Amino acid sequence: MIWLVAEREIGSKLRSKAFLISTGVLLLIVLAGIVIGGFASKNAAAETMPVAVTSETASVVSALPNVEATEVADAGAAEELLRSEKVEAAVVPGEGPTGLTVIALKDAPSGLVSALSQTPQIEILEPATTNPLLRYFIAIAFGIVFMGAAATFGGTIAQSVVEEKQTRVVEILLSTISSRTLLAGKVIGNTILAMGQILAIAAIATIGLTATGQSEVLATLGAPIVWFAVFFLFGFILLASMFAAAASMVSRQEDIGSTTTPITMLIMAPYVLVIVFNDNPLVLTIMSYVPFSAPVGMPMRLFVGEAQWWEPLLSLVILLASCVAAIAIGAKIYENSLLRMGSRVKLGEALRG
Template sequence: MNLLEAVRLVAARELKVKLRDKTFLFSTLFFLLFAAGSTILPALIAGGSSTVAVAQSSPYEGRLRDAGLKVRIAEDPERLVRDGDADAAVVDKGAQPEVLAMKSAPNDVVRALSSAPEVRLLNPDAVNEVAAFLVPAMFALVFFFTSLTFGIQIAQSVIEEKQTRMVEILVAAVPVRALLIGKVAAGGILALAQVALIALVSVAGAQFTDDAGSLLPLLAPAMSWFVPFFVLGFVVLAALWAAVGALVNRLEDLGNAGMPVQLAVMLPFFLVIFLNDNPVAMRVLSYVPLSAPTAMPVRLFNGDAAGWEPFVALALLALAATGALLAGARIYEGSLLRTNGRTSWAAAWRDRELRSV
């Protein structure tokens, strides 16, 4: 059996196990519900358009309908408001309209009747301030939680195989390196599928908002670049998590052994969140392997990156992913069959070197 066939066999096994895992299925469902709720609920809570009562031949009927409000013609518009059949009524009061409501002013009716001054935008392509804050947070959160969640699951899977001695059977059937690559490949497929589902649900839910038409075209280039950056960044972290899992024999030791990898994930996450308005810092972060998956798409969204920059950053990330796989495989091979307590990184590296001589 060659390496590719072994990797495919291991990845298929990991996928079958994960797709039957209720914890994974419930977590995916939770994230989908959260994505749908965060986009759809605000629009639902805001409610629909107000129903406005006006008299026959009211001069304000056209303006109210053009604003998307529901208009009802009545002989006594005020009566409809008092009876709860209309949210507001618009009546003539001299040269100005008067809005009648029960407890609070209906803002959508007031806006429809107000005369807005002409506005000339000096920077029409500027990104909305709210979007400029939420988009970096979105990319950072998706990469942070997905890579951390699936990375820890990969490490736990390795530890469980060591505890049950299953790893000895697997090593006898396939090369050790194939185990590592297969686990990383399966985790990457599941993580990317989960992110894609969340993105689809979020985009569908965004159609309920008023800003969807202007925001989605700006997000499209950044989201398309986010996919390859996410995949390569995930490979870096997944290879390291698999190596961490091979270093220990108990799930209780995973927290201490995996602390360096957790810090490697958390530090870029907070840097992108807090420094996203600093062009110099973001330019540097977009070339650092563990922060590039979030920093570069953010710069593309803001229009701060030149056309050649994502290609260079992606090439550097690909080199880092290759290096992480090679280093992770060496640590993995040097510690996977050790069952006499926790193995240090240096000992695993030396053990692999001695066994290769």
């Protein structure tokens, strides 16, 4: 009977053109973002400055990033290439602290000058393990996917519960199956849909990163994506139980927000925190052990290499325990509130029955 309810939830969603279109648009946005980002990084890496050098300066200039050195016989030959605009600058022997002279046609190449300038030795006490910009975008990606999927399918469960109460269909359903069976079917059906969307996004991301030659990023993201899917599975079951329980306490669609808003805030909090504090180890560590934010916090820590091997396992145990508690409490509220029509059922009354 549980599977019949789950099939009903899945079928009604898959027959919805709005759901299919929105899912397709989401996947296209993910693919476009990865492809555009990949080509942009390639173009940035491909933009090199052609520079004329002599045998005395070739070794110094060739070691600089984003510089294409063309060796010539002397300073005169370098000037000829410069005037014919075949190179953007020339580096020849000269006087001064560096022993080099930079020749340009009109404007001084500030990037080349800075690279050739004498700089003090730099010592980094806490070197960054990942590119800060990449870290920021990965944080946004994890946050948006978690918030979007949880809010979308959690809202679907809430609307379905209230619709059945409002139309009195629930009374017919409960004459055949128990309330706990109905709740389990709704949670399982929407969990399958949510996980399907997550796996589709992961597949699209893998294809996009492979097609754009971002194999290093893909290799770094492999384990965090797998853990994100695992944590999201149990995290969504926890949230789905809460959404169903909260929705069962009201009898009209207009009143859904009054009971589900706190849960929605719990979904939005990890999204905001992971973006604002993606470079704060303490905040990420706390997030990785709080059940509502663990699906975002722990994969992020794994991506930046700040988590020990045992930490995901411990966090998962805490999430599973929280999931069991949420299901037990949610089932009690759902069972005691489902047939109560009219005004909103207070939480204390729903728990007491």
